[in-house]
Amino acid sequence: MPEPSSQTVAAEPAAVRRIQLRFADGATREILVPDDSTVLDAARAAGVDLVSQCQVGTCCSCVGRVVSGGLEMPVARTYPLRREELAEGQRLLCQSSATADSEVALDYPVSVIEGRTPVRTTAKVMAVHRLGATAVQLDLRLPKGQDLAFTPGQYARLRVPGTEEWRSYSMASGERSRRKLSFLVRLLPGGAMSTYLTRARPGDGVEIEAPFGGFVLQPRSEPHVLVAGGTGLAPMLSMLETLQLHRPAPPILLVFGCRRGEDLFHLDELAARASFMPTLTVRVTCDEECAEPGVLHSDPVAALRPEDVSAATVGYLCGPPGMVDAARARLTELEVPAARIHSEQFLAS
Amino acid sequence: MTTQNAVGNSFAVVRQYAPYVQANWGYANHWYPALFSEELAEDGVKGVTIGGHDLALRRSQGKTYAVSDRCVHRGVKLSGKPMCLADGTITCWYHGFTYDLSDGNLTTIVGNPDDALIGNVRIRTYPVQERNGMIYVFVGDEDFSPVPDLSTDLPMKVTDDANPVAHLLGEHTVVKGIHRRLVGNWRLAAENGLDPGHLLVHWDNQLVVALDRALPLGLQALSEDATEMIDIPDGPKGVMNRYDKPELYRPVLENPKVNMTARGTVPHYFRVSLWVPGVLMVEHWPISNFVQYEFYVPIDDHHHEYWEVIAYRAETEEERKEFEFKFDNFLLPLGLLDFNNRDVFAREATEEHYTRFDGWTNEVLCDMDFSVVSWRKQASRHLRGYFSSPYHDED
Numbered sequence: 001m002p003e004p005s006s007q008t009v010a011a012e013p014a015a016v017r018r019i020q021l022r023f024a025d026g027a028t029r030e031i032l033v034p035d036d037s038t039v040l041d042a043a044r045a046a047g048v049d050l051v052s053q054c055q056v057g058t059c060c061s062c063v064g065r066v067v068s069g070g071l072e073m074p075v076a077r078t079y080p081l082r083r084e085e086l087a088e089g090q091r092l093l094c095q096s097s098a099t100a101d102s103e104v105a106l107d108y109p110v111s112v113i114e115g116r117t118p119v120r121t122t123a124k125v126m127a128v129h130r131l132g133a134t135a136v137q138l139d140l141r142l143p144k145g146q147d148l149a150f151t152p153g154q155y156a157r158l159r160v161p162g163t164e165e166w167r168s169y170s171m172a173s174g175e176r177s178r179r180k181l182s183f184l185v186r187l188l189p190g191g192a193m194s195t196y197l198t199r200a201r202p203g204d205g206v207e208i209e210a211p212f213g214g215f216v217l218q219p220r221s222e223p224h225v226l227v228a229g230g231t232g233l234a235p236m237l238s239m240l241e242t243l244q245l246h247r248p249a250p251p252i253l254l255v256f257g258c259r260r261g262e263d264l265f266h267l268d269e270l271a272a273r274a275s276f277m278p279t280l281t282v283r284v285t286c287d288e289e290c291a292e293p294g295v296l297h298s299d300p301v302a303a304l305r306p307e308d309v310s311a312a313t314v315g316y317l318c319g320p321p322g323m324v325d326a327a328r329a330r331l332t333e334l335e336v337p338a339a340r341i342h343s344e345q346f347l348a349s
Numbered sequence: 350m351t352t353q354n355a356v357g358n359s360f361a362v363v364r365q366y367a368p369y370v371q372a373n374w375g376y377a378n379h380w381y382p383a384l385f386s387e388e389l390a391e392d393g394v395k396g397v398t399i400g401g402h403d404l405a406l407r408r409s410q411g412k413t414y415a416v417s418d419r420c421v422h423r424g425v426k427l428s429g430k431p432m433c434l435a436d437g438t439i440t441c442w443y444h445g446f447t448y449d450l451s452d453g454n455l456t457t458i459v460g461n462p463d464d465a466l467i468g469n470v471r472i473r474t475y476p477v478q479e480r481n482g483m484i485y486v487f488v489g490d491e492d493f494s495p496v497p498d499l500s501t502d503l504p505m506k507v508t509d510d511a512n513p514v515a516h517l518l519g520e521h522t523v524v525k526g527i528h529r530r531l532v533g534n535w536r537l538a539a540e541n542g543l544d545p546g547h548l549l550v551h552w553d554n555q556l557v558v559a560l561d562r563a564l565p566l567g568l569q570a571l572s573e574d575a576t577e578m579i580d581i582p583d584g585p586k587g588v589m590n591r592y593d594k595p596e597l598y599r600p601v602l603e604n605p606k607v608n609m610t611a612r613g614t615v616p617h618y619f620r621v622s623l624w625v626p627g628v629l630m631v632e633h634w635p636i637s638n639f640v641q642y643e644f645y646v647p648i649d650d651h652h653h654e655y656w657e658v659i660a661y662r663a664e665t666e667e668e669r670k671e672f673e674f675k676f677d678n679f680l681l682p683l684g685l686l687d688f689n690n691r692d693v694f695a696r697e698a699t700e701e702h703y704t705r706f707d708g709w710t711n712e713v714l715c716d717m718d719f720s721v722v723s724w725r726k727q728a729s730r731h732l733r734g735y736f737s738s739p740y741h742d743e744d
């Protein structure tokens with residue numbers, strides 16, 4: 001329904017229409033569309049990156065259906081929409097402007113464009129490796145075609161085989177490895193996963209749902225301080241793989257601590273990482289006196305020195321709640337702004 | 350099921366060079382050779398694949414271009430049936446999408462010059478350089494910047510030699526060579542090139558016998574300086590077997606247990622080095638004052654393009670002709686073919702174990718492999734990125 005054209009006064013601001021986008025899963029997003037913008041552009045400006053491809057009105061991927069109100073596409077050209085489809089209200093959002101406040105239905109769920117839909121599948125145990133006195137590395141392999149896209153720092157939920165119990169573990173493997181995932185599991189006497197791991201065999205099926213979590217690496221070139229307690233090392237290992245390729249390479253300090261000497265693990269792994277990542281410094285701490293050479297008798301937080309931190313430092317903290325709180329307080333004291341401190345804590349279960 | 354024919358293996362055995370072991374598809378964001386200049390005629394189009402990137406190379410009005418070899422329309426390879434209708438463009442043979450070679454923009458569609466797509470879509474372009482008879486392309490992430498200098502991805506210019514061999518970018522350098530697609534991961538090829546322990550496969554090569562070369566059965570390194578890690582700031586990164594320092598090696602001349610004695614009486618000096626992202630330099634090989642360069646360009650995770658290039662410094666036309674004559678009648682048949690075919694056989698034979706039985710954690714390295722391990726460590730420090738499978742639903 002074309003509106004009667006009228007001479008607009010040059011100074012008059014463009015009219016703005018309110019558009020309600022309704023996704024197939026019922027989710028809605030509201031955007032404002034100025035008269036001189038397409039719906040697609042206005043949505044993108046509002047941070048809603050709708051599905052599109054050609055953006056010139058030839059591929060049909062941006063199609064939406066007008067439920068109420070009005071969207072209008074330039075006339076005098078052909079579109080990949082049939083007459084019946086147009087009559088039903090279908091419009092190419094990359095070509096449409098709004099003539100009224102409208103509601104537009106989209107035939108896909110909002111998860112297609114926002115965040116990643118968690119994958120749920122059954123993985124296979126590839127290997128279980130004992131690390132130190134109280135930790136285990138669990139390697140899983142996802143079935144073909146079930147690649148897991150995740151951001152370093154995120155975690156998976158695993159169902160303990162033979163039980164209804166679910167546990168969460170961060171990926172220790174890097175984001176490029178989308179089918180072979182590694183996790184670090186802290187062994188707890190009587191714990192469901194710990195008990196299972198004593199009898200785990202390569203080939204066992206483990207239900208997995210992933211990825212989750214907002215503790216995610218945003219790689220930058222500023223100095224990074226990573227503080228990890230125990231199996232809180234897992235997300236840091238994943239982050240290091242991504243940081244290795246970031247340019248200019250950020251200086252990275254990783255402080256990793258365990259309570260007892262016999263709990264320490266991956267010291268050779270960390271030394272190796274430092275050997276091929278020239279900007280990585282590793283500091284290992286142990287709350288108790290320990291014979292391991294090079295290990296500081298300290299907790300990871302006390303091992304943070306003022307000169308480790310600069311005004312531009314970014315912090316990632318992962319470990320038991322007490323450690324994470326203390327590390328946050330310490331970084332704050334050293335004047336790292338709250339917005340640049342990212343943390344995740346885990347509770348034993 | 351794992352094969353337990355190895356000792357002392359653990360999941361952490363490869364931790365010292367984990368980035369290298371992960372690089373099944375090769376290192377992204379490096380320069381690789383794509384073609385010899387003579388393989389790309391004016392107005393010619395050739396397709397090559399490097400690290401899963403399909404590239405179309407095209408020469409138009411003397412200038413060389415590299416663009417993505419996939420038409421945006423329906424994805425056919427432009428090089429599948431080359432069609433160049435106007436200078437500075439490449440046209441897809443299927444429905445006529447025509448792209449500007451310099452920026453990849455869709456400039457017209459043969460049968461639909463008013464299509465709304467025109468000016469709005471493009472194919473990717475890749476940085477290209479043509480130097481001394483070779484065309485190099487920088488392959489990797491589209492937004493990788495700045496693009497490093499080509500010389501950083503080639504063997505260093507030799508300076509510590511009274512008679513230094515020709516550098517690939519040298520002023521009077523002439524090159525001739527061949528390249529072939531082989532089965533085998535790029536790393537197995539690179540390691541074979543460097544490996545000081547594989548003289549056994551060459552002991553009865555025609556070149557060695559004809560020249561009565563004194564070739565030991567093996568070389569034992571006496572100190573860790575035998576393989577030097579070379580890291581030139583803003584320059585090439587590699588490892589070099591210092592065969593120029595005889596005090597660092599003990600040649601093994603006989604092994605009575607198997608009744609083998611080294612053959613040959615004419616000593617010959619050469620020196621081997623391997624450079625990121627996988628380029629070998631053998632100075633004074635196949636004969637003194639010549640140099641053999643080899644590139645092991647990853648195609649996918651199980652194939653590489655094996656480049657064998659002989660370079661020489663020729664300042665006059667006469668010298669160049671003489672070089673070409675020697676190449677055609679000696680260096681190619683006895684060197685690049687008869688001699689290196691043994692290496693080709695060895696790599697293709699190694700591939701099976703590394704693919705099927707995860708050779709990286711199921712190998713038992715010996716003393717002679719010290720330089721291979723140095724290479725792996727060095728290569729783990731200096732990658733700029735990883736190629737990964739471009740295929741959907743595949744490992």
Ligand code: FES
Nearest residue numbers: 055057060062094
């Ligand atoms: S994005 Fe292709 S028609 Fe709109």
Ligand code: FES
Nearest residue numbers: 420422423441444
């Ligand atoms: S596939 Fe290239 S023009 Fe159609």
Ligand SMILES: [Fe+2]
Nearest residue numbers: 541542547692
């Ligand atoms: Fe060889």
